[in-house]
Amino acid sequence: MATTENKLHAESRTEFGKGAARRIRRAHKIPAVLYGHGSDPVHMTLPGHETMLLLKNANAILTIDLEGTEHLALAKDVQRDAIKPVIEHIDLVIVRRGEKVVVDVPVHIEGEAGIETVVTVENSTLSVLADAFKIPESVTVSVEGLEAGSQILAKDVTLPAGAELEADEELLIVNIVQQQSVEELESELAEAEAEAGIEREESDEDEAAEAEAAEGESDDAEKGDDSE
Known part of the structure; x- marks a missing residue:
């Protein structure tokens, strides 16, 4: 106040x-x-x-x-x-004093979602109608134990006493998705780079692996020559 x-x-x-x-x-x-x-x-x-x-x-x-x-x-x-x-x-x-106003209130996430999940906050604020002198500092959303595929919509959020939801009830606030493996991330990155026409430079590890493979092929060829 x-x-x-x-x-x-x-x-x-x-x-x-x-x-x-x-x-x-x-x-x-x-x-x-x-x-x-x-x-x-x-x-x-x-x-x-x-x-x-x-x-x-x-x-x-x-x-x-x-x-x-x-x-x-x-x-x-x-x-x-x-x-x-x-x-x-x-x-x-x-x-x-006594009038209500529409304001965007910050969304506070608490808890830990299920194993190997990623919590994505799609909207970091929520529009509510509240007394101008009793505006909540934030609204709390718990993701404790939620599995991949879970979603929290605006209508699922518990609002403080006196506050009313002003946003669309179906507005997506939090989305819980499955955590991707390193291989999946690299595959998606490679596909995106290919679509964009970007040629990835080989890392030192890739060059070393190719050199080792080439050396192995050369050794095999020499052994073949010796056996003739």
């Missing part, structure tokens, strides 16, 4: 465009926009370090103090740099 501990002091933003955004980030601030409940979008900047600390958890509710006026807002869309630990832009949605 939003408190004074997750309050951010924002500043109105009047400059726009890529150049302005770069200048804002160089000043260790983050460009953001606040909207919702029929109000006009408000463009602002947020303090970089403090904001990043508060957004470590998904779906954070923040108290935005914009020039003396406070707004409760959900960090709906956080755009992060693909390489650097930098937030490039934030979309903030105004929320009211």
